[in-house]
Amino acid sequence: xxxNSLVFKWGLxxxxxxxxxxILAYLLNLQDSKMIQYLSVLIMxxxxxxxxxxxxxxxxxxxxxxxxxxxxxxxVSLVIALxxxxxxxxxxxxxxxxxxxxxxxxxxxDMVARELSAAEVEKAMEITKKFVxxxxxxxxGFFYTAILGLIVTLVSALVVKNEIQEPLELNETEN
Numbered sequence: 001x002x003x004n005s006l007v008f009k010w011g012l013x014x015x016x017x018x019x020x021x022x023i024l025a026y027l028l029n030l031q032d033s034k035m036i037q038y039l040s041v042l043i044m045x046x047x048x049x050x051x052x053x054x055x056x057x058x059x060x061x062x063x064x065x066x067x068x069x070x071x072x073x074x075x076v077s078l079v080i081a082l083x084x085x086x087x088x089x090x091x092x093x094x095x096x097x098x099x100x101x102x103x104x105x106x107x108x109x110d111m112v113a114r115e116l117s118a119a120e121v122e123k124a125m126e127i128t129k130k131f132v133x134x135x136x137x138x139x140x141g142f143f144y145t146a147i148l149g150l151i152v153t154l155v156s157a158l159v160v161k162n163e164i165q166e167p168l169e170l171n172e173t174e175n
Contacts, residue, residue, distance in 0.1 A: 006054055007072060011079020014047035018080065019087045026096060044080055044145075045152050048073040052160040062162060069157035077149020085142040092134045103132050 001009075018040060025036045055072045056064035092099050107128050111121045130136075 001059065003055065003059060003072060006051060006059065007075040007079060010047045010051035010054075010076045011083065014043055014076065014080035015083025015087075017043050017047075018084045022084075022087065022091070026091075041148060041152070044077060044149055045156070047080060048076050048149070048152050049156045049160065051076045052156050056160060056162060064161055066157050066161045069161055070153055073153030073156055074150060077153055078146060081142050081145035081149060084145060085138050088141055089134060089138045092137065100132055100134065100137070103137075104129060107132070 021036065021039055021043065025031050025033065030036055051072055052064070052069050055069065056062060060068070104125070108121060108125055111124055116124070131140075
């Protein structure tokens with residue numbers, strides 16, 4: 001197995017599990033649940049960590065530098081982000097077509113609850129409507145996932161790295 005196939009394998013696993021979790025959250029009406037958000041982070045963390053261990057132990061003879069692990073983990077994160085965002089774009093355009101409408105309504109209700117004036121709410125909603133579209137939501141989701149993947153990768157690479165070299169053997173004449 002090559003590094004690229006390892007990246008694709010763990011990215012695909014993470015992306016598919018994220019899609020399954022998203023479908024279940026939709027069916028159980030748990031889209032706004034913090035638990036689902038934490039579960040998504042946990043899925044990415046698991047995929048990055050498993051890819052790091054597999055790279056270090058199976059592809060690199062038990063050794064891996066921080067840089068090597070960073071590349072592997074971040075690429076896994078990007079594959080997960082890409083798959084998840086393609087799915088989200090399909091989901092919001094063809095399955096849950098009211099998501100944008102509900103998001104805008106919730107934003108407006110939150111502004112009213114903060115006791116903003118009608119003029120302030122109207123002005124803020126004009127700006128919000130420009131950014132709460134399927135394409136912007138997809139792009140923001142991709143970048144959010146990529147940044148989260150960056151953080152997860154940094155932590156995992158620091159923990160999993162093994163750069164220790166074999167100890168040098170002293171010549172008997174040097175003793």
